[in-house]
Amino acid sequence: MKLSTRCRYGIHAMFDLAQNAGAGPQTIRAIAERQLVPEQYLEQIIGVLRREGLVKSVRGAQGGYMLAWEPSEISIGQLIRLLEGPVVMADCIVDADACVRSGQCPSRLVWERLTDCINKVVDSVTLQDMLADQERLMER
Amino acid sequence: MKLSTRCRYGIHAMFDLAQNAGAGPQTIRAIAERQLVPEQYLEQIIGVLRREGLVKSVRGAQGGYMLAWEPSEISIGQLIRLLEGPVVMADCIVDADACVRSGQCPSRLVWERLTDCINKVVDSVTLQDMLADQERLMER
DNA sequence: TCATACCCGAGGAAACTACTCGGGATTGCA
DNA sequence: TGCAATCCCGAGTAGTTTCCTCGGGTATGA
Numbered sequence: 001m002k003l004s005t006r007c008r009y010g011i012h013a014m015f016d017l018a019q020n021a022g023a024g025p026q027t028i029r030a031i032a033e034r035q036l037v038p039e040q041y042l043e044q045i046i047g048v049l050r051r052e053g054l055v056k057s058v059r060g061a062q063g064g065y066m067l068a069w070e071p072s073e074i075s076i077g078q079l080i081r082l083l084e085g086p087v088v089m090a091d092c093i094v095d096a097d098a099c100v101r102s103g104q105c106p107s108r109l110v111w112e113r114l115t116d117c118i119n120k121v122v123d124s125v126t127l128q129d130m131l132a133d134q135e136r137l138m139e140r
Numbered sequence: 141m142k143l144s145t146r147c148r149y150g151i152h153a154m155f156d157l158a159q160n161a162g163a164g165p166q167t168i169r170a171i172a173e174r175q176l177v178p179e180q181y182l183e184q185i186i187g188v189l190r191r192e193g194l195v196k197s198v199r200g201a202q203g204g205y206m207l208a209w210e211p212s213e214i215s216i217g218q219l220i221r222l223l224e225g226p227v228v229m230a231d232c233i234v235d236a237d238a239c240v241r242s243g244q245c246p247s248r249l250v251w252e253r254l255t256d257c258i259n260k261v262v263d264s265v266t267l268q269d270m271l272a273d274q275e276r277l278m279e280r
Numbered sequence: 281t282c283a284t285a286c287c288c289g290a291g292g293a294a295a296c297t298a299c300t301c302g303g304g305a306t307t308g309c310a
Numbered sequence: 311t312g313c314a315a316t317c318c319c320g321a322g323t324a325g326t327t328t329c330c331t332c333g334g335g336t337a338t339g340a
Binding site: 028045047055058060061064 | 282284285286287288310
């Protein structure tokens with residue numbers, strides 16, 4: 001029940017882009033250094049986010065990456081689902097055929113409740129919220 | 141973000157024991173057949189639960205396993221933590237040294253909220269609750 | 281034109297998962 | 311007393327996933 005580092009790296013990178021929104025395109029190298037993430041691995045991760053339309057890239061010299069949306073429009077839930085796969089406790093939640101019992105399995109109810117709860121939390125937090133949290137932390 | 145089959149098998153086995161509480165010790169073979177779980181794998185899983193004191197075993201012929209507590213005293217959260225490891229989204233939640241930033245990392249707040257939410261849900265459901273759910277499902 | 285970036289597929293070591301195997305230790309019962 | 315039924319346990323293993331690295335291609339600003 002832990003997030004993969006791949007997913008955490010991705011979220012850190014997106015937070016970094018949110019912090020530097022408006023400061024022009026950010027290079028992989030710069031993000032990697034600030035966020036302490038292996039450069040080439042980050043390249044791979046951010047590639048996923050680009051293909052899904054969450055970040056824009058500028059190729060060539062002076063190129064780099066930027067958020068494709070406002071920080072308030074990007075939720076942690078979106079990022080987790082992209083980088084970690086669907087947030088689901090057991091296959092039977094999405095695919096009724098995955099379990100022979102499906103209809104009459106009592107643990108299914110638990111998984112459903114849990115899945116709902118997790119999705120509600122992660123979808124309610126945006127990059128904007130994290131920026132605000134960050135400011136509050138810095139004040140002290 | 142999916143539970144391992146190991147964990148699901150363990151929960152199914154415990155639910156099986158709850159259903160058969162009072163019917164004498166249940167053999168690995170019987171549980172495995174009812175719950176559609178590989179026998180030798182289940183043996184391994186139930187061994188963990190025994191060492192942690194959640195099930196009692198009776199050795200020798202006519203032996204088997206029984207719950208060590210009432211179904212109402214065993215929560216899904218306990219089982220998940222035993223079989224899946226601590227329910228924690230990032231190491232920094234349990235171990236401050238795991239992350240250099242720790243104090244000033246904004247994603248930490250998200251992980252904390254999420255961890256709390258998940259634990260609250262899984263700790264609020266006991267085997268007894270699952271038995272009740274099961275009965276309601278059977279009525280239809 | 282060239283240095284600076286993004287872009288991309290392949291590969292690989294390490295860890296983890298989901299098992300199986302073989303054999304030992306206990307115990308009820310004929 | 312012996313034997314079959316059970317639990318008990320460590321080791322092994324095939325397959326998958328994770329977390330990376332490598333090497334080279336492509337676009338672009340100066």
